[in-house]
Every structure is written in structure tokens, then in C-alpha cells.
Amino acid sequence: xxxxxxxxxxxxxxxxxxxxxxxxxxxxxxxxxxxxxxxxxxxxxxxxxxxxxxxxxxxxxxxxxxxxxxxxxxxxxxxxxxxxxxxxxxxxxxxxxxxxxxxxxxxxxxxxxxxxxxxxxxxxxxxxxxxxxxxxxxxxxxxxxxxxxxxxxxxxxxxxxxxxxxxxxxxxxxxxxxxxxxxxxxxxxxxxxxxxxxxxxxxxxxxxxxxxxxxxxxxxxxxxxxx
Numbered sequence: 001x002x003x004x005x006x007x008x009x010x011x012x013x014x015x016x017x018x019x020x021x022x023x024x025x026x027x028x029x030x031x032x033x034x035x036x037x038x039x040x041x042x043x044x045x046x047x048x049x050x051x052x053x054x055x056x057x058x059x060x061x062x063x064x065x066x067x068x069x070x071x072x073x074x075x076x077x078x079x080x081x082x083x084x085x086x087x088x089x090x091x092x093x094x095x096x097x098x099x100x101x102x103x104x105x106x107x108x109x110x111x112x113x114x115x116x117x118x119x120x121x122x123x124x125x126x127x128x129x130x131x132x133x134x135x136x137x138x139x140x141x142x143x144x145x146x147x148x149x150x151x152x153x154x155x156x157x158x159x160x161x162x163x164x165x166x167x168x169x170x171x172x173x174x175x176x177x178x179x180x181x182x183x184x185x186x187x188x189x190x191x192x193x194x195x196x197x198x199x200x201x202x203x204x205x206x207x208x209x210x211x212x213x214x215x216x217x218x219x220x221x222x223x224x225x226x227x
Contacts, residue, residue, distance in 0.1 A: 004071075004097075004105045004120045011125035015066035015096055016148060023059050024068035024098075024145035026166040027052075027075025027155035035157070037185050043199045047188060048155060049078045050198050051180050053207035054218040055153050056082055059178070060093065061215070068096040068145045069119065070138075071104065073112050075155045080119035085204035087122065095123040100141040101133040142166045151176040157183055171227070178226040191221050 015022050027033075030045070037044045056067070056079060067083055069076045080095060087093045097120055108116055120126050129144045130137035142162055146152060152170045156163055156179055170177050182188065192198065195214070201207050211217075218224050 002117050004099060004116060005102060005126060005128055006120075009120075009126055011127065012094075013125055015068070015094060015124070018066055019148060020150045021064055022066040022068065022096075022149045023064045023151045023153055024149040025070065025076055025079045025153050026142065026145075026163045027079075028157050028161065028163050029072055029074040031074075032161070033074055033155075033157050033182075039185070039188075039199075042202075044185075046200065046202050047192070047198050048075075048182070049082075050201045050207045050210055051182075051218075051221070051223065052078055052153075052155060053082050053204070054211050054214070054221075055178060055180060055224070057086075057208060057211040058215070058218050059151070059153060060086070060090070064151070065092050066094045066096060066124075068098055068149060070141055070145060071097050071099055071116060071119070072138075073108065077112065077115050077119070079153075081115060082204045082207060084119060084122055085208060095119060097123040097126045098141050098145050099126060099128045100137040101130045102128055103133060104128075138162055139165060143169065146170055146173055146175050149175060151178055154179040156181055159183070176226065178224070180223050181225060182223060187223060191217075191223070 034041055069080045083093055083095050129141045152175055154167050167177055201210055
């Protein structure tokens with residue numbers, strides 16, 4: 001039976017020596033991102049994944065080589081999916097999976113598990129932050145990622161939950177924040193009018209190709225901010 005945490009997995013911990021080249025992710029789970037959207041589920045997901053791809057490719061362009069994902073559904077897995085694609089032609093892309101507790105995969109549906117395991121198999125390291133499930137293990141996972149990153153890439157749709165906590169903690173910890181703010185989906189309208197094809201970009205290859213054509217769009221879309 002396939003497992004996320006494997007005894008035969010060799011963890012390459014080189015990222016611990018390269019905090020300035022390491023970024024982590026924070027963002028809501030799929031169901032939260034779909035709240036209050038005026039678009040279909042498929043279109044909303046394609047838009048968020050494409051905007052996330054713009055931010056990830058830009059981070060690589062700015063020197064990031066190590067990417068820590070917390071392996072939650074939604075933003076974390078979408079980031080991992082794009083990074084798997086990038087690793088095909090950028091061998092210096094390194095994925096680190098930070099898992100909150102040993103039974104993390106039990107929370108996932110079959111289709112999500114397939115991607116979860118694929119990211120785990122290709123990751124340089126799969127790190128279990130807590131020895132067992134507790135109500136604090138997800139926040140402990142978030143703290144671990146921040147402690148070992150020079151920047152956090154965030155997608156925020158609501159001011160509640162672990163994403164909001166992580167971004168506030170990053171500010172206190174002087175970890176740079178690069179954030180896509182989609183708390184109001186109406187703010188997507190200008191970019192959809194200019195680039196309607198975003199609604200159809202479902203594959204990582206399509207999303208990365210869109211960044212190659214529009215590498216500065218992340219700074220021009222009116223949704224991105226950094227501090």
C-alpha cells in the first residue's frame with residue numbers, strides 16, 4: 001500500500017542551509033476558495049491555479065530554488081503540482097513536503113491522494129512535523145515552514161484560519177510576504193476581461209506557458225502585494 005511517509009525515503013535537508021533561496025506556501029483549502037465566488041468551480045480553480053503559477057514562476061525567477069509545501073488540499077497541492085512540472089526542465093527546483101502528522105493522507109479523497117503521493121515521491125524531503133495528531137499540529141507545521149523560509153507565498157480569500165495566522169506570523173517573524181489577495185472575487189473582473197483564456201488553463205504546462213508570455217502580469221494584476 002502506498003504511503004506518504006516511507007521508511008525508505010531519504011530526506012535531503014539541504015534547504016536548511018539555504019533559507020534565502022527557500023519559500024513556503026500558505027493558502028486556503030479548495031472548499032474555502034470556492035466560497036462566495038460568482039464563477040463556476042472549474043473556472044475559479046483554473047484562475048487561482050494560474051495566478052499561483054505566476055507567483056511561483058516569478059519566485060524562481062527571483063532566485064528561489066527550494067519550495068516547502070504544507071501538503072493540504074487546495075493551494076498547497078496546486079503549488080506542488082506546478083513544481084512537479086517545473087522540475088521536468090528545471091533540475092534545480094527542489095520540493096520539500098512538510099506534513100503535519102503521520103496520518104495526514106487519511107483526510108484525502110482518492111483523486112487528491114494520487115497527487116499527494118506523487119509530490120511526496122518527487123520531493124527532496126518529506127518531513128513529519130508532529131509525532132501524532134493534535135489540534136495544534138497544523139499550526140506547528142506552518143511555524144516550521146516559516147522558520148525555514150526567506151519568504152512566504154500566500155493566497156488569501158478570508159481573514160480566518162491557518163492562512164491568516166501564517167501571514168500574521170510571517171510579519172512578526174520578519175519573513176517576506178508575497179500575497180495574492182482575492183478576498184473579493186469582483187477584483188478578478190479586470191484581469192478576466194483582458195485575459196479570458198485564464199478560465200481555460202487547467203494544466204500546469206498551460207499555466208507556466210501563460211507566465212512565460214506574461215512574466216510581469218503578477219505585478220500588474222492589482223491582486224499582488226509584498227512587504
